[in-house]
Structure formats: C-alpha cells, structure tokens
C-alpha cells in the first residue's frame with residue numbers, strides 16, 4: 001500500500017515535470033484555429049481609442065472592421081489595479097497572479113515546483129511556430145510573461161537568459177543590456193538589430209531582435225533610425241511564422257502605456273497625449289495587417305486587448321483628458337477578428353478568461369492550458385470565492401491555492 005502511494009507520488013511528480021519540461025515531445029492539438037495572433041495594447045483603455053481619434057483625426061481599423069467587441073476585467077490576484085506582469089500573466093497563462101510576478105503561480109513565485117505554461121510555450125509543444133514582438137524592451141513585463149517565468153519583472157538577467165534558452169521562433173523588441181548575442185546565437189537565434197536585417201530573415205529561421213526602443217512605436221521610423229516600426233515587425237513576423245502546423249504570435253504596443261504614465265506633469269502633458277495617440281495609431285496599423293492576414297487565411301483568430309488602463313482617461317467638456325498618472329482598474333476592450341462568437345457582444349469577462357478562450361479555440365489540451373483551471377475548484381471553495389471580497393485579490397489567492405490542492409490530490413489519488 002505504502003509502495004503504491006509512493007509510486008503514485010513519483011508518477012505525479014514526473015507528470016508535472018513532463019507538462020512543463022522544455023524538451024517535451026509534441027502534444028496533439030484538438031480542432032481549432034490554425035493560427036492565433038494575440039495583440040496587447042499595454043495600458044489601452046476604451047477611451048484611449050477615443051483619444052487617438054480625437055488627436056489624430058483618424059478612424060480605427062480595430063473598431064470599424066472587427067467581428068465582436070467586449071471587455072476584460074483586469075484585477076490581479078494581489079491588487080485591484082494590476083501591473084503589466086500580473087496582467088500579462090493572465091493573458092499569457094490563463095491564471096491570475098500577484099503584481100510583479102512573471103508567469104509564476106501565486107503559491108510558487110520562485111518556480112520551485114511548477115509554473116503555468118504560456119500560450120507561446122504550449123504552441124511550440126503542439127508543433128506550431130511561436131513568436132513574441134513588442135515595442136518595449138525584450139525583457140519588459142508583457143513579453144516576459146509569454147517567454148519566461150520569474151518572481152519579479154525586474155529580474156532582467158533571469159528573463160533574458162530564459163528567453164535566449166527558449167525554443168520560441170522569434171523574440172523581437174527594444175535592446176537590453178542583459179542580452180548576449182553569442183549566447184543567443186549558440187541557441188540557434190539569428191540576431192538582428194536593424195529593419196534591413198529583420199527584412200532579410202528567411203522563413204524557418206529563428207531570430208532575436210534588438211531594436212531601438214524609442215523608434216518602433218512611431219507610425220514611421222524617426223529620421224536617422226534604422227529600426228522597424230511595430231506594423232513592419234508584425235507583417236514580417238507573420239510571413240516568417242506561417243506554416244502548415246500554424247503559429248502563435250503575441251504583438252505588444254507597449255508605448256500606449258508608457259506615454260500615458262505621468263500625465264500629471266503639466267509641462268509635458270500635450271507631448272504625452274500626442275505620443276500616446278500616435279502609439280495607438282501605430283498599434284492599429286499592426287492590427288490591420290494581422291486582421292487582413294486573418295481574412296485572407298480564413299483560419300486565424302486575432303484577439304486585441306489590454307492588460308490594464310493607464311491614465312484614467314475621461315470625457316470632460318467635450319474632450320478626452322487624463323485624470324490619473326498611473327494605472328487604473330477600468331475594464332479594457334477585447335476586440336476579435338475571425339470569430340463572431342468569441343463572446344456575446346459587450347460581454348465583460350475576466351482577463352484570464354481571454355487567454356483561456358484563446359487556448360480552447362486553438363485546440364490546446366485542457367490539461368496543459370491553462371494549468372490552473374478554475375473549473376476544477378471543489379464546490380466548497382467556490383462557495384467562498386463567490387462572496388464579494390473585502391480585500392480584492394484575497395479571493396483569487398484562495399482560488400489558486402484551492403486549485404493547487406485539487407491538482408495535487410487528483411494526482412496523488414487518481415479516481416478509478
């Protein structure tokens with residue numbers, strides 16, 4: 001009897017290791033979309049779209065051509081107002097976590113036992129190609145949430161090392177000091193630092209882009225810069241990734257958030273508004289490219305959302321203006337191309353449900369993504385979690401612990 005339990009324990013540990021081991025053999029994918037493009041406008045609330053239209057005198061492709069539109073609730077496991085690490089984790093891994101944690105569980109921030117697998121990682125396990133591109137530095141919280149697992153978004157060395165050792169096909173963004181061209185090359189990455197080098201990449205190659213952080217978010221690369229813009233990166237990435245087995249691509253417009261921070265600085269207010277609006281427009285250009293590819297392809301799901309709102313934009317005296325200098329808890333848009341029944345129009349879903357739905361529509365095995373499924377929580381925990389929390393976040397903490405306990409017990413004492 002004791003031996004049986006020990007064997008069961010060892011087997012379950014092996015199973016947990018196997019699920020997240022980097023060299024795991026290919027997983028089968030159920031029926032679903034061949035290609036998935038997830039686009040994250042960092043800090044992009046509903047009114048950022050209105051602000052961009054007001055400032056740039058434009059209409060937005062994402063609004064005018066989408067199939068269905070709703071909202072995401074952005075709270076993290078620890079805070080009513082999330083940061084980009086916990087927000088990115090919900091969107092990458094289908095689980096809520098604590099602010100600053102990067103794709104790690106609430107109960108295991110140091111990744112001693114296990115971490116949630118990200119959409120980008122599961123895609124690779126399913127034999128798809130997979131990439132992450134951003135206007136942020138490559139070690140930024142959002143790209144990191146798809147390609148690394150660490151207890152703090154500031155662990156740049158840890159994040160970059162994991163990215164350079166990952167099996168992703170492309171990781172492109174702003175240059176970081178912790179990057180080593182030699183290490184990346186030794187793991188099969190072609191290193192590119194200019195738009196020209198990026199454009200010369202051939203399909204099937206794996207590449208690490210280290211571009212100019214200050215250039216990519218503009219609608220046109222600034223004079224003297226040899227970096228690509230986000231829309232150029234998106235177009236090239238799709239061309240490089242497309243193949244018979246399908247692909248996953250995450251595209252982040254990071255500077256919508258960056259220019260929306262510190263709007264209480266009166267001297268720079270007008271510049272910040274102009275820059276945020278331009279960053280939204282360039283993000284929309286990237287969306288147009290992805291959406292038109294999806295339309296041509298006919299088997300591609302494109303989901304656009306944000307990790308949180310930044311700046312508390314409101315309509316005041318007929319003008320959209322910032323009212324906060326940092327992140328807010330406002331619900332953010334979820335805009336979908338290629339799928340009319342992603343949710344009911346106008347629905348408000350939780351941030352982690354966005355990636356859970358994507359995983360399901362990609363045909364990913366439910367035992368692999370998300371690795372912490374709220375549906376597996378026992379009823380007595382659900383009773384607790386249905387209460388309105390006095391401290392928002394504590395409920396999610398309970399949910400995650402409940403889910404871990406459930407998973408452990410299910411592995412230790414499998415039902416006959």
Ligand SMILES: [Zn+2]
Pocket residue numbers: 043084257258261310327
């Ligand atoms: Zn921010």
